[in-house]
Amino acid sequence: MHQTFDAALGINLLHVNQDGADHNRAHFDQWGITCLNLMSSPGAGKTALLERTLATLTSELKIAVIEGDMTTELDADRLRQFGVPVIAINTGRACHLDSKMVAGGLHHLAHEYDPHTFDLVLVENVGNLVCPAEFEVGEHAKVALLSLTEGEDKPLKYPVMFQEADCLLITKMDLAPHLDMDLEQIIANVRQINAQVAIIPVSAKTGEGMEDWFDWVQSVVNDRCVTVR
C-alpha cells in the first residue's frame, strides 16, 4: 500500500481518489457508458485480450479505450488499429492509474466525441498485480487477469487483487501442455479469497474462452442498460 495520508493537509489520499472515482462514475452513468478496469501483472495479456475483444465486440458496442502505461504508446498504437478512440495516459513513475488521471482521459473523450454515443470504456491499467487494485477509477466492474505461467499460489500471495475482482480471466491457456500448472488448484485458491468472482480460462492466441468473456462483458453492459437508461 502506498503512503495514503498527507498529514499537513489532513487528507487521506485513498479517500480523495475515491471521491474522484465516484465523480468519474457519475459521468459514465450520465452518458450511459459501462466502464471496466482491466488489471494484471505485466505481460499477462491485457493488450492481447483487448485486441481480440475490439475485433469482435466493436460490431455490437461502441467502445473507447483508456490505455495506462508508465511510458510509451506501444499498447495504444496496437489498439488504434481497430478504429476505436484510444486515449493514452503515461503515468511516468506512477505504478497505477488513479481517478484523476482517468478524469483527464474522460475530459479528452468528451471534448473530441459525443460521449453519449459510447456503450463501453475499457481501461487498461499499468501492469501491476498489487497497487491498481486499491485505486478505483470510476469503473463499474474490475477485471483481473492471471497468466497460467504465473503459478497456482498467486491468489494467496496477492490477495487484494483477487478480492476486488468481479471477473478473473486465467490467460495463456494455450501454454497449458507445456507447464506444470494445475488449473483446478488455481481456481480453488481464487475461491479461498473470493467466492463470487466469475472465472474464465482464456487464450487470446487460440480463442479459447473468448465467447464466455464476450458474454460476460455483454451481461454487464446489458444489466447496466436496464438500470441506467
Next chain:
Amino acid sequence: MHQTFDAALGINLLHVNQDGADHNRAHFDQWGITCLNLMSSPGAGKTALLERTLATLTSELKIAVIEGDMTTELDADRLRQFGVPVIAINTGRACHLDSKMVAGGLHHLAHEYDPHTFDLVLVENVGNLVCPAEFEVGEHAKVALLSLTEGEDKPLKYPVMFQEADCLLITKMDLAPHLDMDLEQIIANVRQINAQVAIIPVSAKTGEGMEDWFDWVQSVVNDRCVTVR
C-alpha cells in the same frame, strides 16, 4: 511512484528509505556479507531461481534469505527445505520491501546467528516490476528477472526496473519453442535502457544459463571480498 513527501514532517520518504538502506549496507559491510536484491513481476520465477541457487551455492557460500511477500510463507517454506535461514517478511498491503522492513530481518539474523559467518544474503522482493526498483534496501547489486512470457516490450514500458538492474535474468527459456518471442529484440530493448547490465537467459527447469548466473553471483561476492575484508 508512491507518495514520497510527508508535508507535515518535511520528510522525503525516499530519502528516509535511502538512509535506512545505507545503514543496512553498513551492517552488511561490517559483517562481510554481500547482499543481492531480486525483483520481478509476480510469477517470473524468483523462488524457482533461488531453489536452484541454494541447491548449488550452499556448498560454496554461507547463505541466508530474506523473503518478502504480502501474505503467506509459501515461498519461505519452499526455501527452508535447503537448510538455510529464511527470514519471512509479510508486507501486508505494501507492494515492495523497504529498508526498514529489511532492517528488521537483519536484526533477526544477527540475533539468531553469528552474522559474521555469512557470505551472502539473497533478498526476494514482492512480485512487482515497478515499485521495488525505487526502494533500495541496502543491497550491493540489484537483480531483475523478466520472464520470456512477459513480452519483448517490457523493458521499454517499465524502464525504471531495467535502468536500476545490475544483472537481468531472462527466465523460462524452456518455453521459447512455444512462444512467439524474439530474445534478440528483448535484449535490444534492454540495451536501449541500460547498456551495462549483465544479461543472462536462464531456465530453472532445464538448468540453462545457471552456471553463468552462479558465476555472476560468485564474481560479485569475490569482488566485494577483496574490497571489504
